[in-house]
Amino acid sequence: MGQIISQSFAVIAMNLRSIPRRIWMSLAMVFASAVVVAILLAFLAMVKGFETTLSSAGSNDVAIFMRGGSGAELNSTVTREQVNLLEVAPALFKIDDKPVLSAELYVIVDGIKKTTQTEANIPLRGLDIDGTKLRSGFQLIEGRMFEPGTNELIVGAGILREFDGFDLNQEVRFGKYSWKVVGVFSTGGNVFESELWSDAKVIQSLYNRGSSFQSVRAKMDSPASLTELQTYIENEPRLNLDVKAESAYFAEQGSSLSYMAIFGRVISMIMALGAIAGALNTMYTSVADRSREIATLRAIGFSNISAFIGTIIEALVLAALGGVIGALAAYLLFDGLHASTLGGSFTQVVFSFRLSTELFIQGLNMALMIGLISGFFPAWRAAKMPVMVAFQNGH
Amino acid sequence: MSDEMLFSLNNITKSFVKGRENISVFDNLNMTINKGDFLAIMGPSGSGKTTLLNMLGGVDQPTSGEITFDGGRVDTLSESQLAGWRANNIGFIFQFYNLMPMLNAARNVELPLLLTHLNKTQRQKSVETALELVGLADRAKHMPSELSGGQQQRVAIARAVVSDPKLLLCDEPTGDLDRQTADEILEMLQLLNREFGKTIIMVTHDPSAAKFAQRTLHLDKGEFVEKDLVA
Ligand SMILES: Nc1ncnc2c1ncn2[C@@H]1O[C@H](COP(=O)(O)OP(=O)(O)O)[C@@H](O)[C@H]1O
Ligand SMILES: [Mg+2]
Numbered sequence: 001m002g003q004i005i006s007q008s009f010a011v012i013a014m015n016l017r018s019i020p021r022r023i024w025m026s027l028a029m030v031f032a033s034a035v036v037v038a039i040l041l042a043f044l045a046m047v048k049g050f051e052t053t054l055s056s057a058g059s060n061d062v063a064i065f066m067r068g069g070s071g072a073e074l075n076s077t078v079t080r081e082q083v084n085l086l087e088v089a090p091a092l093f094k095i096d097d098k099p100v101l102s103a104e105l106y107v108i109v110d111g112i113k114k115t116t117q118t119e120a121n122i123p124l125r126g127l128d129i130d131g132t133k134l135r136s137g138f139q140l141i142e143g144r145m146f147e148p149g150t151n152e153l154i155v156g157a158g159i160l161r162e163f164d165g166f167d168l169n170q171e172v173r174f175g176k177y178s179w180k181v182v183g184v185f186s187t188g189g190n191v192f193e194s195e196l197w198s199d200a201k202v203i204q205s206l207y208n209r210g211s212s213f214q215s216v217r218a219k220m221d222s223p224a225s226l227t228e229l230q231t232y233i234e235n236e237p238r239l240n241l242d243v244k245a246e247s248a249y250f251a252e253q254g255s256s257l258s259y260m261a262i263f264g265r266v267i268s269m270i271m272a273l274g275a276i277a278g279a280l281n282t283m284y285t286s287v288a289d290r291s292r293e294i295a296t297l298r299a300i301g302f303s304n305i306s307a308f309i310g311t312i313i314e315a316l317v318l319a320a321l322g323g324v325i326g327a328l329a330a331y332l333l334f335d336g337l338h339a340s341t342l343g344g345s346f347t348q349v350v351f352s353f354r355l356s357t358e359l360f361i362q363g364l365n366m367a368l369m370i371g372l373i374s375g376f377f378p379a380w381r382a383a384k385m386p387v388m389v390a391f392q393n394g395h
Numbered sequence: 396m397s398d399e400m401l402f403s404l405n406n407i408t409k410s411f412v413k414g415r416e417n418i419s420v421f422d423n424l425n426m427t428i429n430k431g432d433f434l435a436i437m438g439p440s441g442s443g444k445t446t447l448l449n450m451l452g453g454v455d456q457p458t459s460g461e462i463t464f465d466g467g468r469v470d471t472l473s474e475s476q477l478a479g480w481r482a483n484n485i486g487f488i489f490q491f492y493n494l495m496p497m498l499n500a501a502r503n504v505e506l507p508l509l510l511t512h513l514n515k516t517q518r519q520k521s522v523e524t525a526l527e528l529v530g531l532a533d534r535a536k537h538m539p540s541e542l543s544g545g546q547q548q549r550v551a552i553a554r555a556v557v558s559d560p561k562l563l564l565c566d567e568p569t570g571d572l573d574r575q576t577a578d579e580i581l582e583m584l585q586l587l588n589r590e591f592g593k594t595i596i597m598v599t600h601d602p603s604a605a606k607f608a609q610r611t612l613h614l615d616k617g618e619f620v621e622k623d624l625v626a
Binding site for chain 2: 302
């Protein structure tokens with residue numbers, strides 16, 4: 001057994017050192033494996049990033065009200081009158097007899113991404129000071145809160161990190177109006193950190209929204225209060241609104257991209273089949289190229305197991321090398337990449353592609369699978385190589 | 396030459412099936428080879444020289460008949476037992492040297508020792524001795540591509556003897572070399588036979604190569620035709 005191992009190590013070393021003789025075919029195999037892994041990881045990182053950004057944002061004791069059937073904040077409208085009616089809704093959590101409620105709206109502004117120096121959309125959200133209490137984990141990490149009624153805003157830590165020009169005390173200009181950054185906030189890495197926050201009334205007037213909002217958030221007595229709120233809305237004809245727990249709302253939005261994960265897996269599977277076909281060719285060529293060496297070693301007394309192992313390890317090394325390159329490429333190209341224009345109703349959601357260790361492992365597994373399948377049959381041929389080949393003519 | 400028997404082949408038949416055809420190479424072949432022999436096998440192309448050498452070397456099995464080596468049966472061994480048997484008993488020398496092009500001379504010579512229990516220092520010592528024997532101690536770190544044909548064949552001889560096998564099997568060992576280099580190689584084989592007691596079986600179709608052997612057998616159509624050592 002120890003001998004099988006030392007034989008195999010010698011054969012593996014020889015095989016790897018003979019790769020320069022077949023360098024282009026071998027590089028083609030590395031490249032194919034890299035492309036498959038990079039594409040798989042791009043899709044998975046997108047879905048992962050989107051899910052984490054959204055799913056961590058919602059609380060289940062915060063109700064979110066939007067116009068009936070609107071599905072997302074962007075295409076919803078809520079009037080001042082409706083907000084007044086919601087302020088007296090039952091089952092809302094109250095402090096000093098007042099509900100913790102925030103009527104909100106937002107507009108999309110442009111920012112310049114640090115990495116690419118290209119423009120991307122950022123949501124500028126107008127909210128009530130109460131709105132900050134409705135985001136669990138909200139924390140001012142620098143500066144102070146905006147002063148209601150002024151052109152002051154606070155910037156999410158995500159925006160500060162990814163975009164130019166939002167440093168504390170900086171003036172920023174969107175269209176005709178300029179704003180002052182007075183604070184930096186964090187909400188623990190979720191979607192809200194990718195926003196700019198300011199006073200709702202200021203945004204209403206600067207962007208000609210009159211007295212209308214897009215959504216209302218309110219803290220409920222408990223998650224179970226939702227049904228009571230639904231009954232209240234149904235019985236009040238002026239409230240043609242939908243109410244959902246904020247967590248449910250974000251889960252819906254987050255899962256709207258999960259089909260992309262399936263799509264990504266199918267695409268990369270199809271591409272993996274192509275990569276395997278090419279890799280099989282590379283590995284059969286490798287065995288043919290080494291046939292005299294394989295047979296000579298067998299004549300000397302090396303076992304056919306070592307010929308098998310040597311070949312399959314060569315395939316695994318080439319495919320895994322491709323996998324690592326593909327994963328690195330995916331990391332450099334996609335990790336932390338902001339997808340700011342996703343289309344559909346989520347144009348407003350700014351999220352980062354997220355490449356976790358778990359995804360890296362998935363990518364590497366894909367590469368190893370390519371190596372294993374494309375190495376197995378050629379390795380079998382190597383193991384069955386007739387020793388007589390060592391005596392045949394020709395160099 | 397001692398009279399102790401090393402190889403004996405009894406009633407060997409060997410045929411190849413090629414499609415529907417049955418090509419019979421040997422029909423009832425018998426021979427014995429003694430320890431310390433240096434035997435040349437000559438014969439026209441297609442007479443079965445390589446097939447015989449392959450059977451002697453445990454690379455191919457007879458269709459029927461018995462082969463005994465040092466008192467034990469070889470023809471009944473399995474594929475993997477044969478690999479072990481080859482490793483313990485046989486050194487091969489090929490017409491085209493068959494060195495591993497990506498390994499230097501010393502590493503090439505070391506290969507058979509990877510199948511033994513020797514540790515690294517022991518292996519290095521054996522490799523040095525073998526390379527010294529063939530006069531290439533100063534070329535240990537050279538790659539095969541940096542060596543002449545004659546030097547490569549000497550490295551191959553060092554590889555064949557490094558694990559001290561009883562038997563050397565040579566298939567046209569000088570077939571790819573010029574006269575002078577060929578003679579040097581043959582003298583080296585002679586030395587291994589005389590001084591180190593190696594039994595050597597050499598297939599060649601070069602009569603002047605055969606002269607270096609103690610005796611020559613002529614194969615024709617799968618049968619031995621005894622002749623004297625004639626050019
Ligand atoms: N693997 C094989 N399959 C079919 N026929 C073979 C095979 N090896 C050898 N032969 C046939 O056996 C005969 C003897 O071949 P060989 O031993 O190579 O002769 P030599 O080495 O004397 O030229 C030839 O007719 C050859 O065609
Ligand atoms: Mg021949």
